[in-house]
Amino acid sequence: MRKLIVALLICLLAGTAAACTKPAPGPEELKQRATAAVEKLAAGDYAAVVSEFDNTMKKVLPAEQLAAVWEQTVARAGAFQTVADAAYEEIAPNQQVKVNCDFAAADYYFRFVYDRAGRIAGLWIEAVPSLPDVAPEAFREIEVSVGSEPWLLPGTLTLPQGDGPFPAVVLVHGSGPNDRDETIGPNKPFRDLAWGLAEQGVATLRYDKRTKVYAEKVAGDKNLTVREESIDDAVQAVELLQSRPEIDGKRIFVLGHSLGGMLIPRIGVASEVPSGFIVMAGLTRHLEDVMVEQYNYLFALDGTVTSEETKTLQQLGAEVQKIKAMYESGEVPAGNILGAPAAYWFDLRDYDPPAVAAGLGKPLLILQGERDYQVTMVDFHNWEAALGAKPDAEFKSYPSLNHLFMAGEGAPNPDEYMVAGNVPKYVITDIAAWVKGRQQ
16 A cells, blocks of 8 residues: 655644644544544545645645545455554654554554644555564564674574574565565565574574665765675675574575575675575566566556656666666766666676576575566576576476565556565475575
């Protein structure tokens, strides 16, 4: 579900001053109001809910747009069933009520922010995260720091119960400013992997990505490459695991998802420590070309490519041509291209992930969801073609899984990522069995 982030309106305008002097509604009254607002939405009385908005909200989310948001929620979550509960929280200078709702196919929560006059000043609608089917007593977690200044990263070491030493896996994120759980909407695939692997006797280390923790600093780096974005931190995560007494230093593995999967061979070149590598939806082709492929796919999903979408594709094509021209001429254009500096694209120009992987001399497990529209079966087959003759390379694809390695049906689309799910236990079991089967 699209998250609606609405600025909170503080009572500073003359027209609202009188309202601000009234006693603020109490927690019980606000819980009742928020519950009633959800029930009004379910009944289609959008105007009644909008009448409770402050002036900013009325402009940002009028009744017709609120109706569209509700309809999108129902399309994803199924028919509304009931309000499960409502919880109050004070967030000075405002108050918040979180209403948990049961729908036919999923649970969502509606978070209402109320100003001191009792008007709705903010509204978020999100799927309730789904916890993996793992017993809490099966693992323990320790907060750690990965790397060193000026790029120190907060992380979590997830350990099976017992003394160890345990085999361990470093989890390397996909593109974008990911947190340690690789959170997308209500889904947390890296948390699922960490908890599930711990249940099966394998430790993991996950950490917030550098581009999340130091977003502003990284954005100003004109020399940024994937080494600074991902590789260096993955290598230091491996070194941290080596230093932990709970970890078997001879059985450390690195798992990369999406961009992280694409970079696994580079990580293997940068560190001799890992005993093997796991690629989940690892891209094998040039990023810029796949971006064009993805946009074409998404715009064609509804059967019609609008004039605005055509314009976007043309703009994207022009940016890709800048990259290709830069490759040919070696001339560095001013400014970023597709959100990254020229150094980033030059660094990837001649990179062939499967070819580099073939020279690592380490065991590899390649995993792929067959319903993945971002990294497709084309890439999986590229890994197979380059590594299929190697006795220490294994390949598995899963028919119903998407890019997050979560199950779905029909044509894959980004709306799936907003539906709460989990990485299936059979995927985690495949990874755990492979890791535990590698002896050094």
